[in-house]
Amino acid sequence: MSPLSAAVETRSLGCRYGRFWALRDCSLSVPAGSVTALVGPNGAGKTTLLHLLVGLCAPSAGDARVLGWAPREHPLLVLPRVGFVAQDHPLYRGFRLSEMLTLGRRLNTRWDDALARERLQRLGLPLDRRVAALSGGEQAQVALTLALAKRPELLVLDEPAASLDPLARREFLGSLMEAVADGGLTVVLSSHILADLERVCDHLVLLRSGGVQLSGPIEEIVAAHRVLTGPRTDPASVARMHSVIQQRHSERQTTLLVRANSHVYDACWQVGEVDLEEIVLAYLGLGMPAAPVRREVAS
């Protein structure tokens, strides 16, 4: 096959548990070499989507192509090239690290034992240590090490840093970024921690109620959104030119978060920039970007 421009491509992908659609009509593309963030509220279908990518569940509708192939139909062409770290980074608690490495070596065709040993040594984790004796941060690092020693072309991580303290999280994400810097790796990770994602990721996919709400390069997404503040008005005139994502009105003031399709010229609006976290929250309908909203005191 020619070099792929997309490491992951889904078309109208859906997954149903009984009558409940956990993921619906999901079409997205993850560029090869990107670090793509998957965000969305609980129950948006993030874990289901990740499980579909690594062949842990089967599509009920549409299809997914991972590194060019459907994971369930061609597992041998996909799975040896994909690393997956599940939410609770599962390891065998009774195993010593040397035994975890043996397991990895026996189960994987492309296992790089030297890489695994070198990483564990750098982390200061002796091979005779038992998994149960490791801290949460160390377990996450071991799970990442095992996934990287597979020499994957695609690494899928489900909430990898959720349970870690801030220092362990920083170290974990630092390790992950070192692996990305070595090249040839595409990463898809889900997370609730938006501040981390803005540092680490270059692409974003936002899921809500089982469908894709927003996706693209983070730089472009941030550049395209603006917060407008002005005297209270009907946002219809703005909506003709730009997509209004969120609006809020106080007695005298209107605040809008828009995806600007061109420059915002209208002099009655004060135009401000927004960061990724504010944009994501607006799409999730959870909050309003910090803007000088005037509070009226009820009398």
Next chain:
Amino acid sequence: MIEFRLDMRSGVPTYLQLVQQVKQAARLGLLQPGDQLPTVKEVVGTLAINPNTVLKAYRELDHEGLVEGRRGQGTFVSRALPVAAPADHAALQAELQNWIGKARAAGFDEDWVAALFAAAVHRSFERAA
């Protein structure tokens, strides 16, 4: 070798913070021509940021002619930023200190002094540009 740090709340894009820190270090003489910048892998390992962000910063510095990438070796400082001679430096600082003293004596507090200074910098550099 310099070490980068980030202020995620500053609102300054991450790559630009890296660019500014290299320039600042060069201005203060902490980086000399021939000195090596940390490798992309080192930077992303400590700061936990996307490698593209570092590459973008280094490209920008390269574009401005301050550093050059040598294939397989790393990124090196290629020229010095014009530094004010140390004597000038001290004289300018003394003058500024003197001005701050006058402002305080006239009853301006720290915020006012900072605001006046920022406004003056803005005005004179805008005119120069």
